[in-house]
Amino acid sequence: MISLIQLCDKMGNALRSADGGPVARVDLTGVHISELDDPTPYLEGGELLLTTGIPLVGDRESVREYVSRLASRGVVALGLGLGAGTDDVPADLEAACANAGLALLVVPVGIPFMHVSRAYWDLVGKTEQADLAASLNLQTSLTQAATRPQAVAAVIKALANAVGGWAVYLPADGSAETYWPPVERRILPQLRKETARLGLAGTHSAATFPLHGMDVIEYSIIADRRTAGFLAVCAGRRLRKADRQLMLTGCMLLAVAAQREWQLTRANSILSSTTTTLAVNGFVDAARFVAWDLIGSPLAERVQLLAIRGDNLEALSTSELADRVSDMVTDEPGSGLGESIRRSRLRAMDDGICYLILEPLTNSAGAEIVESAVKTPASHRAGRPSQFAAALSRPMPLSQLSGRVGDVRRSCALAPMGHIASGRSLLDPRAVEWVAQLAAYHRADLVGTVKSYIRHQGQWEVAARELELHRNSLRHRIGIATRLIDADLDDPDVSANLWLALRSASDGGTE
Template sequence: MAITVRRLTQISDLGLSLVAGLEGADRVIDWAHAIELVDPTPWLSGGELVMTTGLKIGTSADEQYNYVSSLVQAGAAALAFDTGTTFARVPDGIRAAGDALGLAILSVPASTPFIAITRAVIDELTADQIRAIQSVVDQQETFARATLRGGIPAVISALGRALSSSLAVIDIDQRILAVHGADAPHAVTLARSVADAARSGASRRRSTSKVIAGDHGYCTIQSISAAQDLHGYLAVNSRGPLAPSDRLLVAHAVSLISIELSKPAKVVDAEHRLRAAVTQALLAFGEHVDVSLLRFFGFEPDAQVAAIILTDVGPLLAAERRTTTLLGADATPYLMTPTESEIVVIVPAEASAEIGTRLHQQVGAQLQRSIGGGLGLPATVFAAARSMKQASVAARAGGLQDKKFVNFAELGTFSLLLGSQSTEELQAMSHSVLGALDDYDNAHSSASGLIATVAAFLEHNGQTEVAAAALGIHRHTMRNRLNKVVELTGRDLDSAHVRAELWIAVTARELLGTLEDRR
C-alpha cells in the first residue's frame, strides 16, 4: 500500500499536521527530499515530499506563491515546512498558495528532524516493495499450480485475473491456444500482426517484446521461445502500462507456457495415464491411495469432491480429448478416467454443478451428439466412489428425460436412499419388505408380477383402475394381485405408512438394478 500525504500525517511520532492544500492529501509520496534553494525544481523528478526550513522561500506573498507554484509544476507531492528554525509557523503566503494550487502543506514541529520524516517515508516504501515482491512470489506459485492442473489455458486465466487484463496466446501458425477476458479478440489481432511482421522479415529478431498503445489501452506482446526456437506469442491487453511487478508475472507466465509448448508428447501422455490410474485407484481403494499422488493433481486429503459422469459419449478417445481440453481451460483441479462407455470426472465439490453442466453441454456440442450426464453428492475425496455411484444413478434418471444432465441431489427419494446408504443396506431394506413378493414371483409365472403390481399401484397413488390400465390387465386381476400382496406381506395397503415403506423398497430395488447394470 503506497504512502500518501494523509498516511504520513497519521504517524503519531512525527507530529505532522496538514495545514493547507487538503485536496492534495491523497497524493502518493515517492521520496522525501530536504532542499533549501530559491528554485528547487532542477533537483526534482516528481512525487517528492519537499522539506524546507523556509530560508529561500521569500518574504512576500507573491514570492511564496511563486515558490509553491514551482513545486506544483515540478510534480512535487507535498511541502513539509519546518516551524522551529526560520519560522515559528507556516507563513500565510505558503498556506494560501497551497490552498489555491492544491499542494498539500505540512507543518513540521520543531521537535521533528527532517531525517525522521525521510526515514519514515523510506520505511513505508521498503514495506511496499516487500509486499509487492511477496505478492509476485505468491502469484508465481499460483501460476505453477494452475499449469500443473490445466496447462496453458489455466495459467492464462490465472495471469488474466492477477492483472485484471485480457490475454491471448497464439502459436507460430497463429492458432489460438488460450484466451482470457473481454478484449481477448483485440489481443489476438495484435499478436497475429506481430507474428506476420516476424514471418515476413520485417522483424528478424527471434525474441520480441513490444508495447502497442491504442483505443483499447496498452497491449504488451511477448514472444514465447524455448531452446532458441520460437513457439508463439503472448499478448496482454491492459488499461495502462504494466507495472514492474506485473511485467515479472508476465515473464514467469511466458516461462511456464514455453515449458508447456516444448513438452514432449510422451510426457503429456504419461500425465494423462497417471491421472487416469490415480482416479481408478481412488475409486477402487479409497483412503489407501497415496496422498502425494492426490496432491500432485491438486487435491488435499480433507478435500470435498463430487463425481461427474458423462454417458453415451461414443468413441472414448475423442470424448476424453474434448473433456480434457475443456477441463484444462480452468485452474480447477480434476481427476478423470474412462470406463467401458463413460467418462468419470472428479472435481472440487463447490464447483461441481457448474463444471458438470458445462461439460455436458460443450462436450456434447463438440462431439455433435446427444450425451447423458449426472452429478453425485459431495463427499470426502476418499469417498469419491460413493459420489460416482450417485452420479451414475442421476445419469440414468437423466436418460429418461432426453439425456438431461441431472444432479443427484435433485432426485428427491433417490437422493435420500443413496445419500448415506451402502449397497448392502439397500439390499437388506429391499429384501425385508419385498422378499416374500420376490419368492412368489419366482415360483409362479412372470405374468403374476407382484412387484410390478405394487410399483404401478404406488405410482398411480393407489388408483386401482388407472394402475390396471397402465399394466394392461383387468381391474379384477389387479385387485386379486393386491390381495395376494396383502396376504404375503401382512401389510394394509390403505395405510399411508405402509405405502411409503413399499415405495422406498421398490425405489431401492430400482436403484440397485441401476448400479448392477453399470458395474
Template sequence: MPLTLAGLLAHQDLGLKLRTGSADVVVRWAHVSDLVDPTPYLDRDSLLLTTGLSLGRTSRRWPEYVDRLVRAGVPAVGFGVGLRHAEVPQALLTEAARCGLSVAEVPQATPFSAVVRRVADGLMTEERAEQTAAMEGYRGLVRAALTPPPHRSVVTRLAGQLDAWVLLLSREGHLLAGAPENARRHAERVRLEVARARSWHAAAFDHGGTRVTLLPVGQGARPAGVLAVGRAAPLRGHERGVVDVAVDLLSLGVAQAAELMDSERRERATVLSMLMSGRVAAAEEAAEALGIPLPEPPVRIAALTTSPARRVDLLEALEDERSLQIVSALVAGDAQGRVVVVLPAVEGDAGVVQTVLSRTSGSLGVISEPADLNGLADVWPKIAALADTLPASATGRLLATKDVAHEGLLAHVSPAKAEGWAYATLAPLESEDARRIDLLQTVRTYLAHNGNTEAASAALSIHRRTLTYRLGRAETLLGRRFSDPGLRAELWMAFTVRDR
C-alpha cells in the first residue's frame, strides 16, 4: 500500500491534525521550504512542510501560492504553527479547500525532521511490502507453470494476482488462454490492435475505460504470441515485474501450446469424420484413445457456417462454452470450412448453440432432430446441404429442418438470378402476338384455378373453347404441354417471382 497523509496522521507522537482536504492523498516524499515559490525544488506527490515565514496571515499572495503548489503536483502541506503563525492562516485554508489541497497542522513541539523521517520510514516499508508481494507473485507463477496445461495456469494465476483480465494469443491470432471467463470478449480488439501496430513490440492502448498492455511472448523478430493485460488502474512497479516473469514463463511454452491446440482440433476433426462416415465403433475407439469425450445418445448435430475470417472466432467460442463442455459435446471443423457440433439431445441444447452463434457476426446454421450415433451418417449429408444453402435472411439464427422449409424456396435463391430466370420463362407469353390475346393473364388464371378450365374461363369471362384455344397457343410458344406438372410448377414460380 502506498504511503498516504492518513498514515502520517495515525502516528500520534507527531501530533498532526488535518485542517482541510482529504487524508487519502498519496505522499511520495517530504520537503521543507519557506520560499514564496518552492515549486522548482519539489517533486510531484511531495508533502511540503512550511512555517509560512514568507507570507503574512492575511497576505493577498496565498491564492497565488496555493495555485503554484497544486500545479506542481503537491498533494498536501504540513503547516508548522508557533513560529511565524500561531495558527494555520484562514486565507491558506480557504484557498486550499477551493483547490483541493490538503493541509495538516504541525504543532510547534514536532520538528519537521521527525515528519520527514516518518515519510522515509513509510516509503521503505512500502518498498519492502512491494518486494514481498513481487516475490510471492513470482513463486505463484512458477508453481502455476508446473500445473498442466502450463500456459492456461499461468494466465489464470496472473489475472488473479493483478485483478485484471489477461489474454494469451498465438502469433496467428488464435486465443490460447484467457482469464477470467469473460475475458475472451476482448480478444477481437486485441487482434485488431496487434494488426494495426504491424510489429511485435510492447504497446498499450485504452479500451472501454481499461488500460491494456500488450507484450510479445517469445524471442526473435516474430515472437510466438502476445500477452494482453487489461486493468483500469495502471500497473505498479512490482506488478510490471510480475508480468515480465509471466512473459518469460509463457515464452517457454506458448509455441507448444499453439501446436497442442491445433493437434487437439485435428484429433476432434478425425473423430467427427469417422462418425459422419458411419464408422461409429472406430470413432469411439479413437475418442477413448485420444481422451476425447463423446456425448451420450440420442444426439443432435449442428452445422454452422460463417465467413472465413470469423471461422476461428466461432470455433473458439464453441470450444470455450462451458455448457457444451459439461455435456461432452464434440466441437470440430470439417474439410469444407463448416463448424460442427455434436451434442446430446437435452432440454435447451439448441439454445446454447444459438447463444454462441448470435455472438459471432455473420454466422448461421442448422441443427438436426435427435438421432443415435449410428444414424448420424444418414443425417449429416442433409444437414450439411442445408447449412450450405441457408438464405442470408437466416444470419444469426440456428434453424431446425422445419424452419428451413418455412423459409421457402425463394429465400434460397439470389433475387437477381430469380428475376432473370422468371423473365426468361415467361418471355414466350409476352410476345406481340401473345399480348393481343392476353396469353400471360390467361395462363396465370388457368394455373390459379388448378387447371380447371370451367372455373378459369368463368374468371376470365370468356367461352371455354376460347380458353382451350389460348392454352393451345401458349403450349406452342412454350414448346411444352400443360399436362407436364413440371411446366405448371415452373410457370407458377415464375409468376410468384415477378409479383415480388
C-alpha cells in the first residue's frame, strides 16, 4: 500500500495539504480523476480523488452533499486543482472536508493531474519490485534450506524467521516434531490435540485455529498420495500475500523431503535385504560388495544371526523389532541384544522368518558373550504374552553364517511364543522345560530313568537292568514321562534334544 504521505513527499510542492499542515496518515488504493457530481459508482474506496472544482459550483449544501458522498464511498482524500475552476480553496469545501474527516489537498496551478497519477504508480511499481525481490530472496532461502542435510529442520527454521513467528512440522507417524524457535516446545502437546481434532490426514486442506491466544495456519503435507505430516505456522505479524505463498512453497518442499526420505528408506531396505540374503546363502564376497553401498564400511568378520517369527513382521521397523525382542528378555544380554538389533542394518525376510545379522554381543569387559540362554520372558511375567518367538546363534565367523541358518531357523520355528532360543547347541527350547517337568516329579526318579532309556536307545532290557527295575516298572515310568512332557521319547528329534538338555542340567551347563 502507498500512503498519502509517500505520494506528497514524492510530489514535493506539487501536492500539499490545503491548510499547510501535516498530511493525513492514510493508505491509498489509487488516484482517480473525475469532474462528475457523483463519481462514487466508479470508485472502490481508499482513493485520492482529483477535481478542478466543477462539481463544487453551487451553495454550501451541495458542497456538503458532494463531500458526504465521497466519504460514504470510502474516499480518503480530495485533491483540488487550482487555476482551472478556482484559484482558491472554498471555505465551504474546507469545512465540509473537516466535518467528514476527508483529507483536503491542493494541486498548484500548472501541475497536470497526470503527474500525480504517474507519481503514484511509480511508487507502486517500486514497492512491488521491492516486495517481489524480498519474496524471491525468501523463496530462494527456503529452497536452499531444502537442499541441506537436515532439510526439514532447515525449512522450518527459514519459514519461522520469514514470518517472524514460529513453525512446526508434525510427522503423521507420530515421530518427533521439528520446530523453531526452540522455546516453542511448550505448544507441541496442544498442537497435536488440535491436529487430531481437525482430521486433515488424507486431504489437501488447510485450517486456521487459535492456540495460546495466537492464530495458527496448518497445512496437510501430501507426498506420494500419502499424508507425510502437517505444517503449522504462526506469524508474529499480520500475514501478507507473499507470506502465504511462502508457506505453500514450504509445504511443497516438505512434501519433496518426505518423498525423498521414503525413497531412501526403500532403497536402503532393498540393499539391506540383498546383503543379508547373499550372506546367509554363502555368497559372502558379494555381500561385502553390496554392503559398501549400504553402510559404507566392511561387514564385521564375526557375527551372530537372529531369527524372529510372528505376525506382521514386515510392517515393523528395526527399532520396533528391537523393542519387541527386549521385552522378551529378563537378564543379560537382553539390553545388549536390543541395542545390537537397533544398530543392525542387515535384515531380510524369508518364508515368514525375519533374519538380522548382528555384531557379536559383548560383556562389560568387551569379551564376546558365548552362552546367552534366556530364562523367564519378561512379557510372560508381566502377564503380557509376546506374539513373537526368536532364536539367536553363537558368535561365528561371517564365512560360517550360511552353515548355521538351518539350525537357527529350526530353533526359531520350535521356540514357544515369547521365548528366545539361544546358546551353544540351539536345542529345542522345550527341552529345558521337559527336564524341569521330569525333575519336578517326586514319586520316582524320572530324570535318571529317561537318561538311561535314551542312553541305551530305547532297549528295555538293558535300561531296566542298569536301573535295577523290572521291565514293566520301566515301561510305567516311561509312560509317565511321555505324558508329562507331551512328547514321544522314541522320536529322534525329541530324544536328541532331551538328551543334551539332561546332560547340560547334570553337569551345570557345561559340556
